Amino acid sequence: MGIEMVLDMAASVHPDRLALGRRDAGMTYQELSDVSSGGAAVLARHDAAHLVFVGVNGPVLPVLTFAAARSGIPLAPMNYRLATDQLRDLVGQLERPLIVADPAYRDQLDGAAETVLTSAEFLERARTAEPRTTDPAPDDATAIVLFTSGTTSAPKGVLLRHQHLLSYLLNTVEFGSAAEDDATLVSTPPYHIAGMGAVLSNIYAGRRMVHLPDFTPQSWLDIVRGERITSAMVVPTMLARVVEHLNGAPGNASDLTSLAYGGARMPQPVLERALRAFPETGFVNAYGLTETSSTIAVLGPDDHRAAMADPLLRGRLSSVGRVVPGMEAEIRDEDGTVLAAGGTGLLWVRGAQVSGEYMGKGSALDADGWFPTRDRARIEDGYLYIGGRADDTIIRGGENIAPAEIEDVLVHHDDVREVAVIGVPDDEWGERICAVVVPAGPEHADTAAIRTWCRERLRGSRTPDEVVFVDELPKTPTGKLVRRDLVAQVTAAN
Missing domain, CATH: 3.30.300.30 (ANL, C-terminal domain)
Incomplete structure (x- = not known):
């Protein structure tokens, strides 16, 4: 069984609940399921072996995710900010790609694949196609190919198999746990693991997704307030811009019960200002890597509140919290020796959600299944502290x-x-x-x-x-x- 089961389960339990979009013009779970099946038929008709997406996060991404899963091929979201030559080079590494691109990026991909469709063209074909019935994807088939950011080396294609993604979901998300009026604001890009994790985790929970493709502090606040958003995830630069925009004023987001952040180091002064701006919101620091299928450690709301209330615990705000269920972590020195608690070294992790596998390069796991994150870290009192990349x-x-x-x-x-x-x-x-x-x-x-x-x-x-x-x-x-x-x-x- 593959990740298509996530949508199958959601559509069977609450078919008429809104899955995507604004309250007055959204798409239900049943509609998402139907158009995804039509999308699978489009992919089969073109004999695609990979589905490439180049565009901003929006309602088309969940359709593409489950259309690819139901047709048994991987989805490869790509960084639309890359130069044309870089984009075309990455596409060229994939077998028989069909490209779906937002209009702004369509022309630069012309000829990079036999078929290049705009997002609107794909959705229109998916809505009118005869739904395709497929066999469940094998657990070990590749579901998503995500290219690393390339901040320290050339981008590498990480292979996330269905079993890795499902393990992450089953260990960290409760099925159907969202209330009918819960809504999340998604502003992370599709080519980031948080963007893909948002699709799977929110649909598995039964939560409506609202998208913000072009972030500004005011537009983020407007949607949070106007759509009565109950949860959101931001990267540190976004949160910094929001608190700077507020300039000491309260966030006035009474429905926002959960605000997650991650993707980069969060400056502690920014976090403290945000906690004061949104005093009723539960903050969550989520740490993970592309190779680990998203989150592997969490600093939860209670940890944030305790740290703000007790100066002796304030330092925990600079941690990424505790390792999630199903994951193991240990700190090793350069020679591979496991260090005692409190020692600073290299972080290694192990668990069923860990891929550690790169397209054309094989696996980075050691003989016992441990993955070298290349992050310097230490563990104190059960809390994981990340000290930056080893290469830095x-x-x-x-x-x-x-x-x-x-x-x-x-x-x-x-x-x-x-x-x-x-x-x-x-x-x-x-x-x-x-x-x-x-x-x-x-x-x-x-x-x-x-x-x-x-x-x-x-x-x-x-x-x-x-x-x-x-x-x-x-x-x-x-x-x-x-x-x-x-x-x-x-x-x-x-």
Whole structure:
């Protein structure tokens, strides 16, 4: 049985409940099921082996997800922000692709596959096609191909099989748990694991999905209030823009009972401002990777409230919480030795939802099924703390330094809006520590004062050797810092 069972179950239990869209013009679960079956027929008619989607998140994504599943082929959502050559190169890696694209991206994909349809064209054909009955997909068949963001290397196609995605759902989501008037606001892109996880988890729960393809703080607030949204997920940059837009005013979102965030490091001052702006909302930090089929650790609402109420627990806001049921985690050093609790090293995870498999490259799992996340981390009192990518480690005079350790201090400086710490080449030390700061106001803070701030709170070897001011940090659309671009920018300026 494959992920098509998610929609089968939802449509059988509450066929007339709204699945997608606004309250006054949405699509029911039965309608979603019918058009997805028609979409499967379209794919079969074209003998497609992969369904590629290039476009923003919207009602077409769930249709494509289940049309592909019911036709037994993988869905491959792609980053529509990539350059034309990059997009066409990724499409070229897939066998017999049929491409569905939003009109804005249709022309740049012309000729990249035998069939290229706009989203509207696919939906129209799916609505009028004779529904296709198919056998259930094998558990070990590939359901989704997601390409990694490429922040540290060339994008790799991660193969998420039906069994991985279903394991994630069965262990973390209760079927039919949403009330009929529950609604979630989806603003994460389709090519991100959170975007695909939103499709599966919300339909499995029976929750209506409302989409926001073009984020602005005001449009996000307008939909949350106007559609009486009960849950939402944002990346840290989105939440930062919302609290900055509110500027100390309350969020006035009484129906919003759950707000999840993830995808990148959340600055603690931003989180604390958000908790004050939405005091009745339960905040959830969800940590996961593409290779793990979404969330593997959660810091829940009770953890957030306890940390805000007790200064001794405030540090837990910088954790990603506890590992979810069905998952195991351990911290190893570079030689593979498992470290004791509290030790900082490399995070390895294991569980039925973990894929760790790359298209054309095989599996990254070790002999016992453990996946190397390449994230530096530690576990204290059962809480998982992520210290950044191992590739980001600065080696200064033979000492390994995690940028996150310094960033967590600097972000609390009143004159710092955002900060990233990088290593830049140095003839004497190998690398020197450079703090790249986006100032909080029009006036730059004194660099000596910022260095002193660090020296008073960290060991001297962690004090930045230099401080550079920039207007903004280079990031992916989901808020991940692209350190290699920042290093190139800083070194080119020196």
